[in-house]
Amino acid sequence: MSSTLLTQPPPTTVYQLSFPAPHVLLVTINREKARNAINMAGHVEGDAIFSWFDQEPSLRAAVVTGAGKKAFCAGADLIEQNTRASGGQTRQQQRQQPTVMPASGFAGLSRRQGKKPIVVAANGFALGGGFEICLNSDIVVAAPEARFGLPEVNVGLYAGAGGLSRIARSAGLQVASEVALTARHLTPQEAKEWGLINRIAKSQDSVVAEAVEMASLIASKSPDGIVISRAGVRQAFETASMERASQITEQQYGRSLRDGENFKIGLKAFAEKRAPQWVPSKL
Template identity: 55%
Template sequence: MNSWATPPPALDDCILNVPSPHVLLVTLNRPKRMNSIPYALHWQLEALWSWFDDEPSLRVAIITGAGNKSFCAGSDLIEIDKVNTAKQSGQVDAEPWKHSHPKSGFAGLSRREGRKPIIAAVNGFALGGGMEIVLNCDMVIASPTASFGLPEAQRGLYASGGGLPRLLRTVGLPVASDIALTGRRFSVEEARECHLINRIAKSSESLLREAVEIANSIAAISPDAIVVTRAALREAWETASVERAFQLTHARFDSRLMKGFNAKEGLAAFKEKRPPRWQGSKL
């Protein structure tokens, strides 16, 4: 079905589709567990996003949840309870790293740097780790019935997937404090008002179609430009100095971008008044 250079890694409880050329759709498929994520799936998803970054035929990805109730309810608390009970009873874990998150965070996304953009299509509630996924995606579109929250503090915990500094950078200290310290759930309208999401879908039924339309608009531009523009935005978000962020991105990419095929092709297509014929990014 797909002319991928290499096959994607094996995944449990996830469905992969290509709804449009150059677009990968990843669906968390655990609706009976509210699309919560067990330990093993975090590592599998990290491998998937690494593969996605390296796969030349793909330019943008979408992540969503199965069903219409939950995007992702966070960690699989039943599994966590079993692991903690085993530890308390003195059972030795032969592979303790498997009961943690990878470096890229919750679902391989909440602390991901990556090369290519990922869009969150939030089809229901995004709570805890689910919201931390949203906070580090490049764009977010949500169903009219979606809701959001970081309830960890209500359970004596804290949002440990990297979401708190990203929340603060996006909405500022007062709003971030309101969300994280109360643990309250808030609506899709409030999420849009404080710039946590880009848009609200016309309906729950049209959510994925609208997400693919956004993805198509990204996939239509130069793959090199996608990588470099995203890197520049991320550098500015992560770096305290605006000028330093520019310098780092410029030094890393400017020469390589301009020497590459796609920059030359884009200029040639403009001059010749024709659609560009992009190649996979070599950056």
């Protein structure tokens, strides 16, 4: 699959990139010894990777998971933060390392708007920023062993990468308050009951494959239709008025969709009773 890429991905020290199915990118957080906690460099690298993903014509959906079986992502690299806060870094190290999270948030995902869908394969603990990634992703498939939580209050912090707003909007005031104020872990069953994840995988070993299957299903649909449908759902999530959200989506995308190639391809394939052969989205 990588041979069909029209552009090359940015360099990374934190993530492993692979292509498990046509038009699907798999991003693995590759810091297993640190329970896949993300250091400051990882936020910048993630932002670059997912910006590239949105622009790469051959890719239509992405899956994000963590290395190993213990954790999807245990949150921020608190060891790095402590070293920085205690003055344990040289001035050169401080200059070389980023100090500000990108606008797209934790790992370039927790506040990402983006264009193409992200499916999370939560293979283990998704805590702090790891849970904030899930809360802003389009679809979450969780292993039975996964656990979700916002433990920031245990270490004098708060979930500042967008998670508080999103869990309150998705699950309601009382659920969000319990999760944020008690720092307790949620089981996949609880997270699913409260609308925070989509499905529970058959096993930990199958969670990535099931997420890739979901991403492949998405990637088989009209690239234009997927981009606009995702934008419309997110517009409704962000906008107080449902009707206004519908108006904004139509104003931004309606004409481009109807003037685009995939609109014509889809209608012609339907009329001829055959599978459409989509082209890359130009939206």
